[in-house]
Structure formats: C-alpha cells, structure tokens
Amino acid sequence: MTSGCLISVTLILVAGVLQQGYASRILGIFPFPSISHQIVFRGLTVALRERGHELVVITTDPINDPTLKNYTEINVNFLYEDFNEDVDWIATRKKRTWLGLCHDIFPRLIQMTERVLNHPEVKRLYSPESGEKFDLLIIEMLVWPAFLPLAKQFDVPIIGMTSLGLPLQMQYGIGNPIMPSHPAHWDAEIKELGRLSFWQRLQNFVHAWRFVHFYRTDYLPRQQAIAEKHFGRGIPDVADMENNVSLVFVNQQAPISFVKPNIPKIIDIGGFHVSKQIEPLSKHLQRILDEATQGFIYMSLGTNVKSVMLSDETREEFLAAFSKLPYTVIWKFEDDILIGQPDNVIIMKWAPQQSILAHPNIKAFIYQGGLQSTEEAISHVVPVIGLPVFADQDTHVNKMVSLGVGTKLEILTVNRTGLLEAIQSVVLDGSYKQRMLKLRDLMEDKPYDSLENAVWWTEHVIRHKGAPHLHSTTADDPWYQRQDMDIIFIITTAILTALSISAVVVYKLMAYCIHLLNHNWQMISKKEKTC
Numbered sequence: 001m002t003s004g005c006l007i008s009v010t011l012i013l014v015a016g017v018l019q020q021g022y023a024s025r026i027l028g029i030f031p032f033p034s035i036s037h038q039i040v041f042r043g044l045t046v047a048l049r050e051r052g053h054e055l056v057v058i059t060t061d062p063i064n065d066p067t068l069k070n071y072t073e074i075n076v077n078f079l080y081e082d083f084n085e086d087v088d089w090i091a092t093r094k095k096r097t098w099l100g101l102c103h104d105i106f107p108r109l110i111q112m113t114e115r116v117l118n119h120p121e122v123k124r125l126y127s128p129e130s131g132e133k134f135d136l137l138i139i140e141m142l143v144w145p146a147f148l149p150l151a152k153q154f155d156v157p158i159i160g161m162t163s164l165g166l167p168l169q170m171q172y173g174i175g176n177p178i179m180p181s182h183p184a185h186w187d188a189e190i191k192e193l194g195r196l197s198f199w200q201r202l203q204n205f206v207h208a209w210r211f212v213h214f215y216r217t218d219y220l221p222r223q224q225a226i227a228e229k230h231f232g233r234g235i236p237d238v239a240d241m242e243n244n245v246s247l248v249f250v251n252q253q254a255p256i257s258f259v260k261p262n263i264p265k266i267i268d269i270g271g272f273h274v275s276k277q278i279e280p281l282s283k284h285l286q287r288i289l290d291e292a293t294q295g296f297i298y299m300s301l302g303t304n305v306k307s308v309m310l311s312d313e314t315r316e317e318f319l320a321a322f323s324k325l326p327y328t329v330i331w332k333f334e335d336d337i338l339i340g341q342p343d344n345v346i347i348m349k350w351a352p353q354q355s356i357l358a359h360p361n362i363k364a365f366i367y368q369g370g371l372q373s374t375e376e377a378i379s380h381v382v383p384v385i386g387l388p389v390f391a392d393q394d395t396h397v398n399k400m401v402s403l404g405v406g407t408k409l410e411i412l413t414v415n416r417t418g419l420l421e422a423i424q425s426v427v428l429d430g431s432y433k434q435r436m437l438k439l440r441d442l443m444e445d446k447p448y449d450s451l452e453n454a455v456w457w458t459e460h461v462i463r464h465k466g467a468p469h470l471h472s473t474t475a476d477d478p479w480y481q482r483q484d485m486d487i488i489f490i491i492t493t494a495i496l497t498a499l500s501i502s503a504v505v506v507y508k509l510m511a512y513c514i515h516l517l518n519h520n521w522q523m524i525s526k527k528e529k530t531c
C-alpha cells in the first residue's frame with residue numbers, strides 16, 4: 001500500500017467518523033418534470049446520502065432502487081402529463097416573448113403545485129401529526145415558492161437550487177445585482193450575445209422589469225394563496241422566504257455563460273451531473289455505433305420538446321437531409337414509426353445520451369440547446385447543431401455559436417439545404433472539434449470538484465442552521481434603491497431644474513438687454529432727427 005493510499009484511507013475513516021456526528025435528515029423538493037433538471041438534483045441528493053445523511057425527496061423521476069437505504073422518494077411523475085398536456089412546445093416558439101409564454105404556462109404550474117400538495121404522501125409529510133423532523137430543506141428555485149412554508153413548519157434553513165442559471169426574478173429577490181438591459185440572464189428578451197443597440201437594450205430593460213413585476217404581483221400572490229390553503233393563514237410571506245434562502249446552487253459556468261457579478265450566496269455547481277463513469281451501451285446499440293465506420297450523428301430534442309412535435313414538412317426536411325448523408329443517424333424519436341425513414345436513420349424512443357455522446361464514432365449532436373445536453377456535448381467533445389425551442393435554449397446555442405463549437409438553425413423554418421450545410425460544415429471543418437477540445441479543457445480546469453463543493457456548502461448551512469452572514473441587504477431594499485434609480489432621478493431632476501432656471505434667467509436678461517439697446521437706439525435716432 002502506498003502512502004497516498006494510506007492517507008486517503010485515513011481521510012475516509014476520519015470523514016466516516018465526522019459524518020456520524022453530522023448525520024442529518026434532508027427534505028428535497030424537485031417538482032419540475034424534466035429529466036435534465038432531475039439528474040442535477042439527483043447528483044446532489046445521492047452524494048449527500050453517501051455522506052451519511054438521510055434524504056426524503058419529492059421528484060418526478062425517482063431512482064426506485066430499494067437497496068438505497070436512507071433515501072425515500074415520493075414519486076410525482078404525473079406532473080409530466082400535467083405540464084405537457086395539449087402543448088406543442090415547438091408551436092409556442094411563434095409566440096415571441098418569454099413573458100407571453102409564461103402568462104400561458106404559469107396557471108398550469110399553479111395547478112401542478114396544488115396537485116403535489118394534495119398528494120397523499122406529501123400531505124402525510126406535512127400534517128402536524130406526522131412527527132417528521134428535518135434539518136434542511138433543499139428546493140428547486142424555479143417556480144415553487146408555495147412549498148417554502150414547510151421550512152417554517154420543520155424549523156429548518158432553506159437551500160435553493162436550479163439546474164440552470166437563476167431566473168431573473170429570483171436574482172432580484174435575493175438581492176443579486178441584475179443587469180436588466182444585458183443578455184446576462186437566460187430569460188432576457190433579446191438573447192443575442194455581444195453588444196446590443198440602444199433599442200435592443202431598451203426592449204430588454206422594459207421586458208425584464210415587466211417580468212419581475214408580473215412574478216411579484218401576480219404569480220407570488222397566487223402561490224401564497226395555495227400555501228395558505230394548505231399550511232394555514234399564519235405562515236410568513238413566501239416572497240420573503242424566497243428572498244431569505246440561505247444559499248442558491250446555480251448552474252452557470254463562466255466559460256459558457258454571460259460573465260456577471262454574483263453575491264456570495266450564489267454557489268456555482270456547474271456540470272456535476274456529467275457522469276464520470278459512462279454506462280455501457282446495450283449490445284444492439286453498441287454494434288450499430290461500432291459499425292458506423294463513416295461516423296454517426298445523434299439527434300435529440302430532449303424530454304419535453306418532442307421530435308413528434310415537428311410539423312410534417314419540417315420532418316420531411318430532416319429526412320431529406322439525413323438521406324443524403326454518408327453517416328448513420330440516431331434519432332431520439334418518440335413514435336413507433338417514422339414515415340419515409342431512410343436506411344441510415346435509426347429511431348429510438350429513449351436514448352442513453354451520455355453513452356452515445358461518448359462513442360468515438362460520433363460526428364455531431366443535433367439538439368434543442370438544453371444546458372445539460374450542452375455540458376455533456378462539451379464533456380465528450382462533440383460539436384453541436386442547435387435548434388432552440390424555448391426558455392434558456394437560445395442563449396446556450398448562441399453561446400456555442402459564438403465560441404465556434406456549433407451552428408444554429410431555426411426550428412420553425414429549417415430546410416434540407418440549411419441542415420445539410422450545417423452538418424457538413426460542423427463535421428468536415430475540423431476547427432469546430434478543436435475549439436470544443438479547448439473548451440472542454442477550460443471547463444475541466446477547476447480548483448475543486450463542483451459536487452464536493454456543493455456537499456460542503458450544504459453541510460455548512462446545516463452546521464450553522466442557516467447562512468444569514470451571506471444575506472445581502474440589497475434584498476431588503478425597494479426596487480428604486482437597488483440600482484440607485486432614486487438618486488439618479490433626483491440628480492437628473494436637479495440638473496434639469498438648474499438648467500431650466502438658468503435658461504429662463506439668461507433669456508430674461510437677454511430680452512432686457514435687447515429692450516434697453518432698442519430703447520437707446522430710438523433715443524439716439526430721435527436726437528438725430530431733432531438736430
């Protein structure tokens with residue numbers, strides 16, 4: 001045994017002893033029906049369990065592994081249906097603004113919140129007789145503030161977590177500096193990167209504040225009402241509880257996002273969901289990919305955006321382009337049959353994405369621009385072709401294009417020539433892959449492991465029963481003080497008033513002088529006449 005081994009064994013033993021003292025019960029609430037969100041949360045909860053804590057997790061995608069001790073799951077998988085019922089996400093792209101889309105989606109989220117709170121197992125959990133005791137609440141900080149009063153009931157601190165960048169309205173809530181006119185947040189209206197024109201910045205500015213206003217005056221009160229219905233009228237304001245969370249774990253890594261200032265309670269958890277160990281492929285798929293000696297293309301639009309939502313015309317464009325390729329195409333397609341399927345196209349209802357991306361024969365990844373897929377593509381050095389649909393997807397694809405590791409196509413109007421050109425340029429021009437390699441190295445060059453860091457911060461909050469030392473008092477300021485708007489307003493008004501007064505005085509003085517001069521001229525000319 002080398003001394004390195006000895007030291008690590010000793011460390012593990014010490015950690016084991018330490019964790020006895022700290023074993024805590026943690027409640028996790030992650031209702032968003034999207035596997036790409038869930039694998040991030042799961043990464044943390046499973047690691048916390050391995051540290052010796054006991055977890056109770058409300059999730060749409062339970063692991064369902066009975067051998068996992070101290071890990072209880074409450075399955076709310078029905079939320080997938082609630083969220084996606086009768087919506088064609090690709091069609092919603094025609095509705096341009098994010099605010100407009102949220103106006104339509106938010107009533108759905110209210111119903112979903114209500115359904116989770118009515119779930120028998122969840123009800124039992126929060127009923128006063130349950131006798132449940134916890135040390136911490138970890139909650140997806142996206143659209144679920146009605147669950148926050150649970151922290152009050154169990155008298156525990158709260159950690160917020162998102163699998164994406166933190167939505168603007170929550171950055172505002174916790175007092176993070178927001179940059180309303182910049183594309184610094186994924187929910188900006190204009191998602192172009194780089195310099196924006198004044199007009200674009202104005203649009204972003206108005207949109208950002210309208211969104212914050214909508215969230216705080218429309219959505220939060222409705223979430224408050226649901227919370228009061230289930231937890232009683234005596235609960236604190238959910239808006240306050242949201243603003244006061246101890247920490248927020250956010251997935252926003254500098255190399256692939258807009259670099260911006262953040263307060264210390266924002267902890268970057270970037271990319272820890274990417275598997276360190278790749279699951280082996282099924283024999284069947286392994287053979288197909290091994291035999292694709294010319295290379296293969298993998299296409300998936302994620303879980304909520306489904307390939308079956310593509311219009312017939314668009315699907316035909318894809319098939320026409322694919323049929324001209326010398327490569328095999330693996331398409332995550334949710335139907336049993338694909339009409340007009342060319343020989344080189346293979347459809348699968350579910351695809352082991354990370355294992356496929358890890359295969360050496362892969363040439364390119366056609367996707368919808370989801371953040372987790374982006375991170376996986378980078379981790380496996382696969383150039384991308386993005387066809388964003390909604391939410392943060394445009395921002396990520398734009399970033400990939402600006403870094404020279406992918407191209408972007410418009411999903412509503414894409415045609416066969418555009419697709420072929422995009423695939424050929426990404427595959428045949430080796431510079432995409434080279435830049436991807438550099439990006440991967442950059443992303444992996446970190447001083448610490450993101451997951452271990454997140455576990456440390458979680459235990460920090462448990463040890464100190466909260467983290468008020470990280471609270472920014474900006475969160476307690478009214479909106480007009482946040483960006484010194486009142487001061488700028490007063491100074492501007494004062495300068496304008498002083499300028500107006502000066503202008504009036506100068507005008508009056510000049511008028512008086514002209515009057516005097518005229519008067520004198522008249523006197524002189526009168527004198528001349530009388531002479």
Ligand SMILES: *[C@@H]1O[C@H](CO)[C@@H](O)[C@H](O)[C@H]1NC(C)=O
Nearest residue numbers: 023024025052053054069070
């Ligand atoms: C389960 O958690 C308790 C503390 O809550 C701990 O004492 C016990 O060892 C854990 N069991 C396992 C199998 O990890």
Ligand SMILES: *[C@@H]1O[C@H](CO)[C@@H](O)[C@H](O)[C@H]1NC(C)=O
Nearest residue numbers: 236237240241243244471476
């Ligand atoms: C939130 O924090 C502020 C300032 O620290 C405090 O005054 C307020 O009572 C807190 N509200 C809740 C609901 O925790």
Ligand SMILES: *[C@@H]1O[C@H](CO)[C@@H](O)[C@H](O)[C@H]1NC(C)=O
Nearest residue numbers: 409413414415416417418419
């Ligand atoms: C196909 O799409 C490309 C852009 O992707 C566009 O330049 C071209 O004009 C389109 N062709 C047709 C026939 O619509």
